[in-house]
Amino acid sequence: MTVTLADVAARAGVSAATVSRVLNGNYPVAxxxxxxxMRAVNDLEYVVNGHARALAAATSDxxxxxxxxxxxxxxxxxxxxxxxxxxxxxxxGGGKLAVVCNTGGSPEAELNYLTLxxxxxxxxxxxxxxxxxxxxxxxxxxDKLARLAADGTKVVLCGRPPLPPDExxxxxxxxxxxxxxxxxTLAFDNRGGARRLTEHLLTLGHRRIGYVTGPANRTTTxxxxxxxxxxxxxxxxAVTADRLTVHGDYSRASxxxxxxxxxxxxxxxxxxxxxxxxxxxxxxxxxxxxxMRIPQDVSVAGFDDLPFSIDxxxxxxxxxxxxxEAGARAGRLVMGLxxxxxxxxATVRAELMARASTxxxxxx
Amino acid sequence: MTVTLADVAARAGVSAATVSRVLNGNYPVAxxxxxxxMRAVNDLEYVVNGHARALAAATSDxxxxxxxxxxxxxxxxxxxxxxxxxxxxxxxGGGKLAVVCNTGGSPEAELNYLTLxxxxxxxxxxxxxxxxxxxxxxxxxxDKLARLAADGTKVVLCGRPPLPPDExxxxxxxxxxxxxxxxxTLAFDNRGGARRLTEHLLTLGHRRIGYVTGPANRTTTxxxxxxxxxxxxxxxxAVTADRLTVHGDYSRASxxxxxxxxxxxxxxxxxxxxxxxxxxxxxxxxxxxxxMRIPQDVSVAGFDDLPFSIDxxxxxxxxxxxxxEAGARAGRLVMGLxxxxxxxxATVRAELMARASTxxxxxx
DNA sequence: CTGTTAGCGCTTTCAC
DNA sequence: GTGAAAGCGCTAACAG
Numbered sequence: 001m002t003v004t005l006a007d008v009a010a011r012a013g014v015s016a017a018t019v020s021r022v023l024n025g026n027y028p029v030a031x032x033x034x035x036x037x038m039r040a041v042n043d044l045e046y047v048v049n050g051h052a053r054a055l056a057a058a059t060s061d062x063x064x065x066x067x068x069x070x071x072x073x074x075x076x077x078x079x080x081x082x083x084x085x086x087x088x089x090x091x092x093g094g095g096k097l098a099v100v101c102n103t104g105g106s107p108e109a110e111l112n113y114l115t116l117x118x119x120x121x122x123x124x125x126x127x128x129x130x131x132x133x134x135x136x137x138x139x140x141x142x143d144k145l146a147r148l149a150a151d152g153t154k155v156v157l158c159g160r161p162p163l164p165p166d167e168x169x170x171x172x173x174x175x176x177x178x179x180x181x182x183x184x185t186l187a188f189d190n191r192g193g194a195r196r197l198t199e200h201l202l203t204l205g206h207r208r209i210g211y212v213t214g215p216a217n218r219t220t221t222x223x224x225x226x227x228x229x230x231x232x233x234x235x236x237x238a239v240t241a242d243r244l245t246v247h248g249d250y251s252r253a254s255x256x257x258x259x260x261x262x263x264x265x266x267x268x269x270x271x272x273x274x275x276x277x278x279x280x281x282x283x284x285x286x287x288x289x290x291x292m293r294i295p296q297d298v299s300v301a302g303f304d305d306l307p308f309s310i311d312x313x314x315x316x317x318x319x320x321x322x323x324x325e326a327g328a329r330a331g332r333l334v335m336g337l338x339x340x341x342x343x344x345x346a347t348v349r350a351e352l353m354a355r356a357s358t359x360x361x362x363x364x
Numbered sequence: 365m366t367v368t369l370a371d372v373a374a375r376a377g378v379s380a381a382t383v384s385r386v387l388n389g390n391y392p393v394a395x396x397x398x399x400x401x402m403r404a405v406n407d408l409e410y411v412v413n414g415h416a417r418a419l420a421a422a423t424s425d426x427x428x429x430x431x432x433x434x435x436x437x438x439x440x441x442x443x444x445x446x447x448x449x450x451x452x453x454x455x456x457g458g459g460k461l462a463v464v465c466n467t468g469g470s471p472e473a474e475l476n477y478l479t480l481x482x483x484x485x486x487x488x489x490x491x492x493x494x495x496x497x498x499x500x501x502x503x504x505x506x507d508k509l510a511r512l513a514a515d516g517t518k519v520v521l522c523g524r525p526p527l528p529p530d531e532x533x534x535x536x537x538x539x540x541x542x543x544x545x546x547x548x549t550l551a552f553d554n555r556g557g558a559r560r561l562t563e564h565l566l567t568l569g570h571r572r573i574g575y576v577t578g579p580a581n582r583t584t585t586x587x588x589x590x591x592x593x594x595x596x597x598x599x600x601x602a603v604t605a606d607r608l609t610v611h612g613d614y615s616r617a618s619x620x621x622x623x624x625x626x627x628x629x630x631x632x633x634x635x636x637x638x639x640x641x642x643x644x645x646x647x648x649x650x651x652x653x654x655x656m657r658i659p660q661d662v663s664v665a666g667f668d669d670l671p672f673s674i675d676x677x678x679x680x681x682x683x684x685x686x687x688x689e690a691g692a693r694a695g696r697l698v699m700g701l702x703x704x705x706x707x708x709x710a711t712v713r714a715e716l717m718a719r720a721s722t723x724x725x726x727x728x
Numbered sequence: 729c730t731g732t733t734a735g736c737g738c739t740t741t742c743a744c
Numbered sequence: 745g746t747g748a749a750a751g752c753g754c755t756a757a758c759a760g
Binding site for chain 1: 366409411412413414415416417418419424425426433434435436437440441443444445447448451461462463464465466477479480481482483484485511515616645648649671672675676677688
Binding site: 014015016017018021027028029030033052054055056057058 | 745746747748749751752753754
């Protein structure tokens with residue numbers, strides 16, 4: 001039915017070993033023999049069986065890329081950039097196949113996909129986006145990651161904090177420590193970025209600042225909120241922080257709803273800071289519907305600087321995360337094309353992009 | 365080093381076959397034996413080797429999803445929806461792994477990825493987005509698809525026209541015909557949607573309508589342009605069509621540039637129709653920079669109805685393609701969870717979404 | 729219900 | 745430079 005190495009060997013009048021050597025080009029083979037083999041390969045339209053090769057050679061051309069949702073540009077950009085690096089050279093048989101897995105941010109789904117990838121003996125795994133903390137699966141994910149790393153799978157975290165050194169260092173943790181070290185991390189400076197953003201608002205003269213964010217148990221949520229809070233605290237506004245913080249799910253709809261809620265809590269709000277750009281869009285829609293002008297009546301700011309932010313009206317003030325660069329770097333790291341940063345952890349800078357959606361409050 | 369079936373069998377005191385049967389659960393095994401095996405599996409943290417399994421059972425848990433670029437929401441949404449269906453049931457070992465491949469729309473890259481997937485003996489392949497026509501690789505892609513289908517890989521086209529019946533039906537096309545039939549197609553009604561959109565503008569009273577589109581050799585470009593032209597022709601405006609059509613690359617930047625060019629060609633333009641929403645955003649930016657109001661001075665329309673369209677100011681008139689539904693359906697088709705439409709081809713409806721960015725021209 | 733026996737298609741020593 | 749043979753780890757008849 002399907003053509004095998006043996007078929008090619010037969011047609012070329014050589015042994016299977018020789019065909020293999022020609023195909024892998026890692027061994028001296030006579031020029032004429034090589035030609036004969038290649039002709040047979042073409043005539044028969046032979047394509048190697050990746051599974052057989054993987055089994056025999058104990059290698060794999062799969063790399064997993066775990067994302068919350070590819071449809072979300074934040075992850076789409078990361079995945080796209082990573083994929084480009086991973087597939088690089090696939091014309092020459094060099095690259096690997098990127099398996100993009102949508103986890104919806106659930107540690108349970110992450111665990112499932114990691115197991116699936118482990119089954120395929122994936123060459124590497126990239127986990128993008130913040131982690132969920134405190135679920136029963138959370139530790140399991142960390143353990144699985146350590147396992148994978150120990151088995152030779154390259155693990156790269158992109159946009160999530162490093163693995164905890166060895167929380168449960170118990171019975172069998174002689175290895176665990178080294179394994180955690182084998183995991184490379186590209187952490188985003190969420191805290192610093194958020195801090196600078198809120199400072200920007202404070203500098204403009206805002207004092208009643210609402211904050212709309214995502215689920216409380218995500219590291220991204222926590223870090224950004226931390227940065228926001230610390231800026232407020234330094235401005236002597238620590239008290240308002242809690243009252244004017246609303247949690248949602250990072251969607252436009254939740255940004256819309258939360259903003260309405262914020263307006264109920266404090267009708268004299270002069271600024272709304274969103275934990276991401278998508279929420280900010282929802283906030284703008286809500287504000288506009290209430291007849292409030294941006295930024296004259298209320299300033300709005302986002303986070304991430306996704307492509308659409310520049311096209312919002314007015315253009316959205318936000319914090320830029322170099323997602324493309326980060327994804328590409330994660331791809332290179334997982335492919336071993338770039339050496340890991342010292343300590344295995346690098347922090348990706350977050351840059352304030354002050355645009356038209358923020359301005360001094362009316363009374364100022 | 366890594367734990368194998370044999371290790372588990374040894375520890376459980378049974379044969380490898382029994383372990384396999386327990387794991388696959390497709391064969392009767394005594395309760396106590398099963399328990400003993402499961403305990404050994406857990407103790408050893410055993411995870412099957414997917415390659416060995418694939419080789420022995422001649423099955424694969426990979427499904428390829430080819431897209432132009434995951435970072436583009438159009439493809440991100442399709443891929444995300446498809447992936448959800450493909451991975452469905454992976455908790456119970458049912459689902460498969462979706463391999464998302466960025467082809468950048470190049471037939472050459474498509475061919476490479478298809479070969480890579482063929483290597484892995486992928487269970488199925490979904491190709492999304494329009495096809496490029498007339499390259500030397502174009503036929504090769506069609507041939508490869510037929511090959512894959514013949515070898516048992518499910519092939520689904522989503523957003524591109526069906527494969528030509530059998531252009532090169534020559535030497536070995538006895539099979540080719542059936543194979544093409546084995547390919548399921550979910551075509552988008554690009555032509556009809558584009559037609560209705562331009563009719564909408566015509567009905568509003570516009571007569572000087574510019575058109576900004578993508579590369580000429582893409583099926584999507586051609587179909588949408590066809591629809592636009594036929595509407596103009598019916599309105600007696602066939603002549604203006606060519607002069608007021610500018611090709612770009614579907615990006616925001618090209619939409620911006622092309623709109624400026626359009627304005628040079630006809631400063632009295634009253635409407636700009638873009639071949640997708642991203643171009644439309646660029647058009648809006650260019651118009652606004654020229655001091656023209658939307659829609660008072662110039663109406664703007666897009667295509668696809670991507671999430672950001674509703675947040676554009678003013679909200680963008682566009683043509684809605686049910687991308688999520690289409691992607692999910694493609695996923696179900698490739699998994700054999702849904703039976704193919706009669707004839708193997710289904711057309712996905714495109715719906716006009718008339719919003720605030722289009723209005724009657726000023727002179728009307 | 730369980731064990732034995734063959735491979736699946738390829739890579740890789742080890743000889744020649 | 746090339747061939748023969750021994751697996752890689754698993755599943756699938758085929759016996760019992």
